Amino acid sequence: MKRSERLVAMTHYVLDRPRELISLPFLSENYKAAKSSISEDLGIVNKIFQQEGIGYLETVSGAAGGVKYIPAFSTSYSEQFVLELCRRLEDPERLLPGGYLFMSDLLGEPDTIRNIGRLLASAFADREIDAVMTVATKGIPLAYAVASYLNVPVVIVRRDPKVTEGSTVSINYVSGSTRKIQTMVLTKRSLREGSKVCIIDDFMKAGGTINGMKSLLKEFNAEVAGIGVLAEAEDEEEDRVIDDHVSLVQIMNVDDRKSKIEVHPGNFLKQTE
Amino acid sequence: MKRSERLVAMTHYVLDRPRELISLPFLSENYKAAKSSISEDLGIVNKIFQQEGIGYLETVSGAAGGVKYIPAFSTSYSEQFVLELCRRLEDPERLLPGGYLFMSDLLGEPDTIRNIGRLLASAFADREIDAVMTVATKGIPLAYAVASYLNVPVVIVRRDPKVTEGSTVSINYVSGSTRKIQTMVLTKRSLREGSKVCIIDDFMKAGGTINGMKSLLKEFNAEVAGIGVLAEAEDEEEDRVIDDHVSLVQIMNVDDRKSKIEVHPGNFLKQTE
Numbered sequence: 001m002k003r004s005e006r007l008v009a010m011t012h013y014v015l016d017r018p019r020e021l022i023s024l025p026f027l028s029e030n031y032k033a034a035k036s037s038i039s040e041d042l043g044i045v046n047k048i049f050q051q052e053g054i055g056y057l058e059t060v061s062g063a064a065g066g067v068k069y070i071p072a073f074s075t076s077y078s079e080q081f082v083l084e085l086c087r088r089l090e091d092p093e094r095l096l097p098g099g100y101l102f103m104s105d106l107l108g109e110p111d112t113i114r115n116i117g118r119l120l121a122s123a124f125a126d127r128e129i130d131a132v133m134t135v136a137t138k139g140i141p142l143a144y145a146v147a148s149y150l151n152v153p154v155v156i157v158r159r160d161p162k163v164t165e166g167s168t169v170s171i172n173y174v175s176g177s178t179r180k181i182q183t184m185v186l187t188k189r190s191l192r193e194g195s196k197v198c199i200i201d202d203f204m205k206a207g208g209t210i211n212g213m214k215s216l217l218k219e220f221n222a223e224v225a226g227i228g229v230l231a232e233a234e235d236e237e238e239d240r241v242i243d244d245h246v247s248l249v250q251i252m253n254v255d256d257r258k259s260k261i262e263v264h265p266g267n268f269l270k271q272t273e
Numbered sequence: 274m275k276r277s278e279r280l281v282a283m284t285h286y287v288l289d290r291p292r293e294l295i296s297l298p299f300l301s302e303n304y305k306a307a308k309s310s311i312s313e314d315l316g317i318v319n320k321i322f323q324q325e326g327i328g329y330l331e332t333v334s335g336a337a338g339g340v341k342y343i344p345a346f347s348t349s350y351s352e353q354f355v356l357e358l359c360r361r362l363e364d365p366e367r368l369l370p371g372g373y374l375f376m377s378d379l380l381g382e383p384d385t386i387r388n389i390g391r392l393l394a395s396a397f398a399d400r401e402i403d404a405v406m407t408v409a410t411k412g413i414p415l416a417y418a419v420a421s422y423l424n425v426p427v428v429i430v431r432r433d434p435k436v437t438e439g440s441t442v443s444i445n446y447v448s449g450s451t452r453k454i455q456t457m458v459l460t461k462r463s464l465r466e467g468s469k470v471c472i473i474d475d476f477m478k479a480g481g482t483i484n485g486m487k488s489l490l491k492e493f494n495a496e497v498a499g500i501g502v503l504a505e506a507e508d509e510e511e512d513r514v515i516d517d518h519v520s521l522v523q524i525m526n527v528d529d530r531k532s533k534i535e536v537h538p539g540n541f542l543k544q545t546e
Binding site for chain 1: 276277278280281282284285288289317318320321322324325327369375377378381382383384386387404409410413414417418420421424425426427428429431438439460462463
């Protein structure tokens, strides 16, 4: 294979395997090239990934060394993407009764979901994470997008047990916004004890649902490794029970009667500054 | 930008935009290179994509011409992947009461989901498709995976309406396996009239749920452009109401008492032969 061809093949190979250690001897063997040539190739890939703002190659040295592709977004692209999200969400047509916001169209766009996933994953890039957890239904696509960039499995919590799932563990929790008692279930064999879990959801108001997932994790002796949400909203009547989260946007001053909302960047942009 | 650098950047660019027309003048402008050089580059990308079995570049000629990346899997890779799925699903530990099969672990693996999505998308690569539809909950990750390769939005049908969704259209349908009357709802603004829709689900027995989605599409004056499922199972008591689907695997001879199941390749492999 010529260098030009090898670069195309290797670019696809590393993009497909985020955070996975790809060893130099393997690449050398696979593409039938000297390790020194492969090293040069990886230098080019790394340079262009950084120029294009899609992440970088981390070098792992030693005998079993190689590279890991760490997905990320450049600060300027992150800002541009978050501001565009804010602009789209501020449309008063999205207001629903009760101060909720229609977001299903955005959450239905694979490239928007992928970019949100890449952003949230980059917020947790330096943490050890074994799985991503979310609760059905709307958080699911986001959770998969984050998981695909972290290269870990997804665990889905349900509101109701299903026959096709086997035995489950269930907990009751208090929903922050409606203050009702609700139930959450997770299939026993879907999460290993002691796992480090990143919780992802589309929307957070008082944080009751996320708090429920935290309680569920305790039942599995698992640990919270991070919490990420697309949008957070103020809840005037209830104190928030979650404060260690990352949010992309923040919904403020929802006025049902005047059909007005404000959407600002969440704490994600502040953290990367 | 040197050719070597351009190849890395362009490989990422086209991989990120399946089925989208990428014009030659745009690439030439963006990477500051003559159209003839860009054409040569695209030739290399196309050759390697085919060699690696991940699809090909379709050339669109004319003044507004360019290329489209069509994701696909080589036949040998498809076979290998489907046989591996069969082998993993045949584990008797997966048997649940009622002849159901535990699949949540597989459905939780982002790379497995991505490969299933790529396979199913390749089955519909030559059709005009505006959206992918599925029903909550377990079909959702598959639907997103297929949609990301078809580069179209996802529409999620629910079993229960939700306050954060706005006005909905609902239908009643008869579940094939349990013969109960069930309800399905879809938010009005989530699907445009006249859309061509690809239906995706994880599991099909008698086909009642998929038939329900077909009825729902009629309410939106939308068309079924294709039906794809990960697994189909025999239903001895009920005749199947769906027969124009693509399946990756087929579950047969489930024997609860003897803890035995057989999993064979579905009709997908036969179609690509």
